[in-house]
């Protein structure tokens with residue numbers, strides 16, 4: 314049976330066409346006039362998806378115990394491999410029915426497997442040992458994703474030969490040697506380059522694809538451009554050796570930008586889930602949102618710095634000048650450790666751009682139930698394919714901050730309660746936080762979901778398909 318099914322399926326065959334070929338074969342068989350066979354054929358015609366599904370489940374079930382080695386010698390295996398590899402094949406129908414059938418654990422993310430390189434401690438864990446902040450500050454997604462992957466055994470594989478993707482765990486945001494306490498990124502390029510030399514020298518996987526199935530985290534202002542100033546970041550660009558790889562980055566804009574000219578996934582900045590929980594636990598029961606519009610953070614009276622660059626493109630200064638000291642605006646320029654309790658008390662939380670368009674406020678306000686007011690033209694928000702940001706936030710154009718009060722008043726009078734209700738949906742909150750171990754629907758889970766849509770980059774699968 315599987316032979317008959319297999320032959321007409323070529324890489325390019327569309328789902329519909331496959332159905333058509335089935336029909337032709339079935340009609341041809343009909344002409345032979347065997348009644349018992351007819352009944353079987355009718356049965357088969359109605360249930361071929363389920364029969365395919367049965368083979369897929371059987372395959373996944375057996376591969377769970379045999380280690381998922383692609384072996385083109387058996388027809389069932391290559392049939393299923395073909396089905397799993399190209400999204401234009403009936404696999405989509407199969408995967409969709411999997412939602413009804415509650416598939417076994419192994420078929421999660423289309424059977425995707427990730428190998429996590431075991432790098433020497435100088436590339437990662439040494440930095441956490443040197444400073445706890447390394448694992449908790451706003452750039453700590455590089456640590457959190459690594460830990461979440463290590464704690465997972467549904468997608469992570471210990472056999473690099475069966476991996477679709479290779480995760481390179483380098484922590485580049487933890488060199489807190491600078492005077493302002495911000496990490497120095499000056500060593501980022503050389504540290505990652507050295508890690509690439511390490512893996513390409515010891516394993517064959519980097520060289521065979523030039524790194525295109527390798528995954529890095531670049532959780533800084535301008536992603537893999539590794540500079541906090543946009544002009545410098547653009548000038549230096551993404552290092553040549555990373556350009557073919559997949560980059561998980563907090564930076565994202567919905568226009569062409571040199572710092573996102575690599576395959577990438579826009580991810581949330583890191584906010585420790587424990588600190589969110591502590592803030593919620595400490596909030597008074599039935600806490601009221603008695604602050605209307607809230608912002609705490611850097612706001613320069615004069616946005617032009619000593620190098621002639623304009624902080625926040627002048628937006629934060631405009632907000633301060635127009636609304637500082639106004640009754641319904643709670644604007645503060647000073648650091649305060651308890652600022653999360655203020656977010657919990659606020660209705661609208663302003664998230665204007667800083668040097669980069671994104672900020673951890675996006676996550677902090679959303680998970681603490683304060684409506685994020687995104688003021689950063691062209692920003693691409695994390696997981697925008699799966700997280701419905703327009704339902705849980707407001708976007709105000711940079712040029713419209715002068716009308717901010719009017720805009721917020723209009724929303725208060727019209728759809729505020731709807732946005733607040735949407736924000737209470739736990740799925741949104743879950744998608745923005747990283748947990749160890751990974752939880753279904755959390756930030757790492759969404760990253761894996763995004764990677765599973767890039768499986769056309771998997772060297773292993775392309776090999777199976779071409780055989």
Ligand SMILES: *[C@@H]1O[C@H](CO)[C@@H](O)[C@H](O)[C@H]1NC(C)=O
Pocket residue numbers: 488490491497498499500
């Ligand atoms: C940390 O940053 C400083 C200042 O930019 C730099 O000189 C130093 O080389 C970095 N440390 C390492 C281990 O790369």
Ligand SMILES: *[C@@H]1O[C@H](CO)[C@@H](O)[C@H](O)[C@H]1NC(C)=O
Pocket residue numbers: 513514515516517520
């Ligand atoms: C991969 O290529 C680099 C440079 O071309 C070379 O030095 C290295 O030995 C190669 N790695 C393997 C495992 O063959």
Ligand SMILES: *[C@@H]1O[C@H](CO)[C@@H](O)[C@H](O)[C@H]1NC(C)=O
Pocket residue numbers: 703704705723724727728729731732
């Ligand atoms: C709420 O209203 C504002 C202003 O009219 C609009 O921009 C926004 O899309 C609305 N949001 C929702 C979720 O309806």
